[in-house]
Amino acid sequence: MTTRVLAAEETTNFLLPNATIFVEFVLFLIVLFVLYRYVVPPLSRALDERQAMVRKQVQDKELATRTLQQARERYEAELAEARAEAASIRDAARADAARVRAELREQADREVERIQSEGGKQLADAHTETTRRLREDVGGLSTRLAERIIGEPVTEDGRSTVDRFLAEVEQAPAGGGGS
Numbered sequence: 057m058t059t060r061v062l063a064a065e066e067t068t069n070f071l072l073p074n075a076t077i078f079v080e081f082v083l084f085l086i087v088l089f090v091l092y093r094y095v096v097p098p099l100s101r102a103l104d105e106r107q108a109m110v111r112k113q114v115q116d117k118e119l120a121t122r123t124l125q126q127a128r129e130r131y132e133a134e135l136a137e138a139r140a141e142a143a144s145i146r147d148a149a150r151a152d153a154a155r156v157r158a159e160l161r162e163q164a165d166r167e168v169e170r171i172q173s174e175g176g177k178q179l180a181d182a183h184t185e186t187t188r189r190l191r192e193d194v195g196g197l198s199t200r201l202a203e204r205i206i207g208e209p210v211t212e213d214g215r216s217t218v219d220r221f222l223a224e225v226e227q228a229p230a231g232g233g234g235s
Contacts, residue, residue, distance in 0.1 A: 191222050 198218050199210050 187226065191219070194222060195219060 195218050202210050202218075
C-alpha cells in the first residue's frame with residue numbers, strides 16, 4: 057500500500073505540469089488578444105484624445121497668456137503715449153497762457169504809456185495855458201501896481217521889463233530859494 061499511496065500522491069502533485077496549464081496558458085493568450093484587439097484601441101484613443109485636449113488647453117493657455125501680455129504692453133504703450141500727449145498739451149497750454157499773458161501785459165503797458173503820454177501832453181498844455189494866463193495876469197497886475205506906486209502910466213518899455221523878469225522867473229529852477 058505504500059507504493060500505491062506514493063503513486064497516487066505523485067499524480068496529484070501540483071508542481072508538476074499537466075495539460076491544464078497549457079489550456080490555461082492558451083486561454084490567457086486569448087484573453088490578452090481580445091484585450092489587445094478590442095479593449096486597448098478604444099482606451100488608447102481615449103488617452104490620445106485626452107492628451108490632445110490637454111495639449112490644446114496648454115496651447116490655448118499659452119496663447120491667452122501671450123495675448124494678455126501683448127494687450128498689457130499695448131495698454132502701457134498707449135497709456136505712456138497718452139501721458140506724453142497730455143504733458144505736451146499741458147505744456148502748450150502753459151506756453152499759450154504765457155504768450156497771452158505777455159500780450160496782455162504788453163497791451164496794458166502800451167495803454168499805460170498812451171495814457172501817460174496823453175496825460176503828460178494835457179499837463180503840458182495846461183501848464184502852458186496856466187503860465188500864459190499867469191503871465192498876462194501877473195504882467196497886468198504888476199503894471200497896475202507899478203502905475204499906482206509911481207502914480208503915472210507905465211510905458212511899453214516898462215512892460216517889456218516885466219515880461220523879461222517873468223521869463224527869468226520861469227527859467228529859474230523850481231524850488232530854488234533866494235541865492
